[in-house]
Amino acid sequence: MKKFFKFLILGVILFPLTSYALTIDELLKELDTPKWREKISEPAFVERFKNPDMLSVVIKLADARGYDWRYRIRAISLLGNIGTSQAQESLLNMFQDHFFHHECPSLKSYVADALGNFKPNMRLLDILKEGLKDPEILIREATAKSLGRLKMVESIKYLKEAFYSEKSLAVRIAIVNALKSIGTPEATKFIKEIASDGNHKELLDAVGGSL
Helix, strand or coil: CHHHHHHHHHHHHHCCCCCCCCCHHHHHHHHCCCCHHHHCCCHHHHHHCCCHHHHHHHHHHHCCCCCCHHHHHHHHHHHHHHCCHHHHHHHHHHHHCCCCCCCCCHHHHHHHHHHCCCCCCHHHHHHHHHHHHCCCHHHHHHHHHHHHHHCCHHHHHHHHHHHHHCCCHHHHHHHHHHHHHHCCHHHHHHHHHHHHCCCCHHHHHHCCCCC
């Protein structure tokens, strides 16, 4: 037994354990599946990327200009499922980067969506709420949906303001659903008011006549 431990110690000295991280190309192969949404939701798969070295590869792909946007959105969504503080910080940086989504508006909408997976906090809200003013409809809609998932009472103010300035029916529906999800008396009162003021027939028709 003593000899075994001597050989074990010698092996560790001669062949130290190293952490293995995928390359971006290897990660692309991992994400190259029609069922990528299911794959990046599997706990065992997600757990692999909580290692700092593995996480850094996901961040690089998500933020890598020149790579196919279809794979970048998969990396962005994976960051949302990883859920660590470093994953959140990287997504917040992408969300604030004005040039991040110049290749494809969908990129930033996926960032907005991924941010709705994190634990509610004021820094997250302060940055995410700016998406309600974005020129792109997809980003405004994804932002409203994420605010609904975060369920922060503090976001009601921004959702109400956005509703009155919003022209897109899809975004207004997302805002109403977010307020429903938050569900405070203030949110419920606002929904009742817009349902009864006679100015939102198109919205009522779109949701089946009742909010």
